[in-house]
Amino acid sequence: MTFVVAWIAQNWTSFLEPILQACLIILTVIAAFFMAWNRILDNQLKRKEIRDSGKACSD
Template sequence: MITRNEISTAAALGSAWIANIWEGYAEPLLQAAIILLTVLGAAFVVWLRFLDIQLKRKQLREKN
């Protein structure tokens, strides 16, 4: 039968293993993904602003 002490030891080792994976691989990858999505989002906002300015200029030309 597995004792409570053995379960605690296994849980501690398992959590240390998961923390090592998180620190070494998952966290940097997720940070890179967040940075990439932020840059893409900013570029998309700039592109939409550019299109909006062009549309407003076109509308002003058509009015005059």
């Protein structure tokens, strides 16, 4: 059992940890992209609503 735990710890520090850190960085970049895209779409929707409400008031 001790050897298995030592083997897992060795693989964690040399192999698994960098892979998981890379996955975390990639997921963070993807999440940031979607947050920015959502912000852009929200601004477009708000501008469209403002334009539509301006046209309704002037009619």
